Amino acid sequence: MKRTEFRFFDRLRVRWAEIDAQKIVFNAHYLMYFDTAVAGYWRALALPYAQTMESLGGDLYVRKATVEYHGSARYDDQLEIGMRCGRIGNSSLLFEGAVFRGDEPLINGELVYVFADPHTQTSRPVPQSLRDVLQGFEAGQGMVDVRVGGWEELGREASAIRTAVFVEEQRIPAEMEWDVADASCVHAVAYNRFGLPLATGRLLQHVPGVAKIGRMAVSQSLRGSGVGRHVLEALMKAARARGDREVLLHAQSSAAPFYSRAGFAPRGPEFEEAGIPHIEMVRAL
Template identity: 50%
Template sequence: MSQAVFSASSRSSFRHVTRLRVRWLEVDMQNIVFNAHYLAWYDTAFSDYWRSLGLAYGDTMRRFGCDVYLKKATTEFHASAKLDDLVEVCLRCERIGNSSLLFTGAVFGGNQLLNSAELLYVYADPVQQRAMPVPEPLRDLYGTFESGVEMTHCRTGDWSTLSELARAVREPVFVQEQGFAPEEEYDGLDETALHAVVSNRIGMALATARLLPTLELEEEGRPLRIGRIGRVAVLQPLRGTGAGQLVMQALQQSARMRGDSHIQLGAQLSAAGFYRRLGYQPFGPVYEECGVPHQDMRLAL
């Protein structure tokens, strides 16, 4: 494997990038990254690659009754990363065999190539650990992603249309992860709300939220039409991928089109930073709901 193949200009040929900062534990006495950590970086990037496909790895493997194992790794060192460097770990699926996946990897520090690799993965039965064919839907996904196509899409609709998909997100997030009782999670408001669901290309739901009917208020002598968004949930493995932002944007657009002047929501304090990044501003005191601290937030449309 030659450095010519992995010139700095080839950085743009990778759609998937995982960005990391070199940590103290990753450098040796020469203040450069110990060689074994590059394989750990590629492993981290491979896990992130699944998120780029719009897939939760564990759920997907259970759905298809398989797992993926690294069979062979060939790597070449070109330059050194040092403590606190920001590096980009890039992956590209080059070839799909009957049961195998061949990935090209590269680590860049700025425009400098630090490391290049070929990584051969094999699909196998997780119990018998025997090779098995790459499931056809996943085979298609790799090629679709590498061709530059969007891997998720957002739908809006009523509860009768989207309840099954919305429950597939709200159940693991609110009931299993956060411990809310099912009778607290599901209420009559679902029937009157507009729902948004982000799904991947094989129909698995990743994120959801709901928009309640307009609330008309008067505040400081001016009329307000308030759209209220709630039950915002993203499956844990897909957080940080933009799925939550997609459902928020879809419902904000729907509220704008029906004439709402503002969006209001009660944010769990742990998620307040997410809403701030979308432009929401806090108002009023912090309060508890179902034992969880919340903060009301509002966005002018």
């Protein structure tokens, strides 16, 4: 297999615990690499796996796994695991994977899953909605739809995401999360192909010509998938459209690298908001 045959790659670095007495990656670990890549593949589809399977009334069970070895990875190698959905049958899915060190293919693998009733483990037809998402991704289609609008239109979904992330996960007091600005802000919510809301953020006017982005939140299982970047870009686009020349935000310090990759630069010292370290970051529009 060639790298060009894959749209999705999962990246890893070989750990000491994964090599054997021959000082190469122990053969069984490649199945773990493929399984980890499959989990990343679902995130690339913007599908939280457990929630998606529950909504479809089924689950995926491995029927067959094969690995073909062409070369060996060694400690500290940086590897990329390509993963794709190669075929969809009536009730089965074939995932094809390959392990690359740079452009060098080391390992090929196939995982055959059967879509089945989770209680009886009897096979069921692959739902058309899931089939459409898989085929759409492999055809290069986008997996996320970002809607921009007011609180009356998007507030219910935005509120649910922010409650889960800020109030329940980060334990920010609810009275600090909600304010009167929500009613007048521009909001953005990202949805997957099943219409499930995944991420949100809001845009307000800081001073004339300067926009402020805040309340950026991504559902836990979709972090690192790129869905937050879609929301950020939609809010910056809305700011440009109304004539703002600069955008600022108060980033949680742990999220500063995410905003740096989007072109934001830190300004000023670190400070605390709601007991969490933050840094102000800015970007020209």
